[in-house]
Amino acid sequence: MILSTVEMHTGGEPTRIVVDGWPKFEGKTLLDKRREATERFDHLRRGLMLEPRGHDGMYGALLVEPDHPDADLGVLFMHNEGFSTMCGHATIALARWAVDSGRVARREPETIVRLQCPCGLVTAKVAGDGTVRFESVPAFAYALDRIAPTRTWGPVTVDIAYGGAFYALLAADSIGLDLKSSPMRAFVDAGEEITRAAAAAIPIEHADEPDLAFLYGTILTDGGPGAGATPSRNICIFAGRQIDRSPTGSGVSARLAVAAARRQVGPGEERRFESCTGAIFSGRVVREAAPVGGRKSMIVEVGGRAHQTGEACFRFHDDDPLREGFSLGL
Secondary structure (H helix, E strand, O other), rough: EEEEEEEEEOOOOOEEEEEEOOOOOOOOHHHHHHHHHHOOOOOHHHHHOEEOOOOOOOOEEEEEOOOOOOOOEEEEEEEOOOEOOOOHHHHHHHHHHHOOOOOOOOOEEEEEEEEEEEOOOEEEEEEOOOOOEEEEOHHHEEEEEEEEEEEOOOEEEEEEEEOOOEEEEEEEEHHHOOOOOHHHHHHHHHHHHHHHHHHHHHHOOOOOOOOHOOEEEEEEEEEEOOOOOOOOEEEEEEEEOEEEEOOOOHHHHHHHHHHOOOOOOOOOOOOEEEEEOOEEEEEEEEEEEEEEEEEEEEEEEEEEOOOOEEEEEOOOOOOOOOOEOOOOOO
């Protein structure tokens, strides 16, 4: 078997786009395909994401046939642990690739690309210089100031918000960490422990789709608003111990949903968010959306840039004992 990919990154966070070679799906809807991918094709995900073809920080996007009538492309997102529901950095990469490759015809001054993601339809706009802005699915604050008991720090206070995936949010200094000076392993350890603790302490539900009802990761922030010339730094730990090198697009949506719930940001006000690599995403609340499970929700626009780094063909030989990948679990 040979799988063909396009390699991209958004602020340093990789997106391995699978463009050819994946076996045919039987499922009708995108969520059917996501379940089928887990049940039938998880060995291919592991083989592409993990060593020797990838690494524990790899991220992927599998192009599939959409079932939404307005979608240009359908996509399943994947990482070292499984298949996720939404990914902002991969959306930025996919939208730019769709225009650069000719899959969606370029228009001036910007090209609209509609992606059907597991969480819903996401509309992106690609400018002539490659900058991408996308409007994600409705974001909302799910639970504010909730307690998650941890072994290391005792009870910690987190906000839970949804921006295409559910995140636990808290300021890094609330657990004694500094986003610019603390070692990265400290954030990985904290993110994994807090995600597990918050998932156990705070039941997660999504009113529209049960498949989306799980805590995806933890975002540690500098506590700043990201207003004006000073971006707010954050680090997202997801899928166990994976570090997002980008500012996390769905996390930007989640952070703005919390800020709006606390009346710290208004419609149209732009905020800027910085990752561990120094990459910047912009974010702004565009408009209110229909309530989700009785909670006020909003559409957030996220902006950033992606770049192509190469193309690849990956072979899976039956006699290779490591063909399905491995992780050293560091």
